[in-house]
Amino acid sequence: MSISVLRTHDGWWVQTPRGAAPVDSAATTTAALLADRAAIEAAAAATATATIPIDTLELVSPVTSPCRVVAQMTNYVSHVKDSGMNPDTVPLTFFRKASGSISGPSADVIKPDHVRFLDYEVEAGLVFGRPVPVGTSIDEHNIADFVAGLVITNDVSARDVQLPKTQFYEAKSYPTFTPIGPALVLLEEGDFKRFDDLRLQLRVNGEVRQNMTVGSDMIYRPVQALRALTKFQRLDAGDLLLTGTPGGTALKAPSKPVEIIGSLLPPAVKWKFFFKAQAKNPHYLQDGDVMELSIATDDGVLDLGIQRTVVRFVR
DSSP: OOEEEEEETTEEEEEETTEEEEOOOOOOSHHHHHTOHHHHHHHHTOOGGGOBOGGGOOBOOSSOSSOOEEEEESOBHHHHHHTTOOTTTOOOEEEEEOGGGEEOTTSOEEEOTTOOOEEOOEEEEEEESSOBOTTOOOOTTTHHHHEEEEEEEEOOEEHHHHHHHTOSTTTTOSTTSEEBOSOEEEOOTTGGGGGGGEEEEEEETTEEEEEEEHHHHBSSOHHHHHHHHTTTOOBOTTOEEEOOOOSOOSOOOOOHHHHHHHHTSOHHHHHHHHHHHHTTOTTSOOTTOEEEEEEEETTSSSEEEEEEEEEEEOO
16 A cells, blocks of 8 residues: 655655644655655554644645656657657657756746746656666566655646757756655555556646556656666666656647748747747646646556646746
């Protein structure tokens, strides 16, 4: 049975059917908390008199920073097709996000003034519970020894920064561009086998924009990703891997004829015309939009909770 861990500014909590039970731990980081499993399990067993209503807590990200935030790019068939690429040939690719972009599950997402096209990406995040040195051998039998839990993440993206600069780091690393939570769901024996059954959903103002299960759409599963990543990247307890997003983001590739014509233009001219067309796309995030993200198995056995954030424009 998985354990859902919550975090506030002044401590850690375990979500129980009776309410939120405080974790008796001095841990100030996710890594330190994961090393104090006895305290987590004691909180999970707390009686009703030792709990408080969960809705009275002001939750912050259960993943603390600084940490490594690594992400997989174009890792769902539907998203690859939306991006105008071939799912059969798309490579396994990673990029980094600044951990300063991490924010809580109800904190506002702040659009910088110079950004015009703000997009969303619901992703299942893997949180590591122990060091993964370069050269570590990862397979189906031992991956759960390294992945401690799962979190909801939103890979918020400034598309007009990302595309012309042909890089991801800046476009996805502004403060509040990685909302995480509400819960860090710690996996028990056998839970990781249900990863393929997770359904990722994202709504904007109640409208479903993304809705897909991992098993029906993901290209490179966590074992494949970590086999590649550990060839060059060390990971430590508390680090985070975002595993990609399904189709349904605001950004869509232009039609093939338009793409061919665009390839013949100077870059500055090409992007001017591209973003002029994107300005007519109503799916980019607007001031006051409410994003609601959920990740769970359809039977509710694994449930990462619901993340709700509001988009705010810097004036």
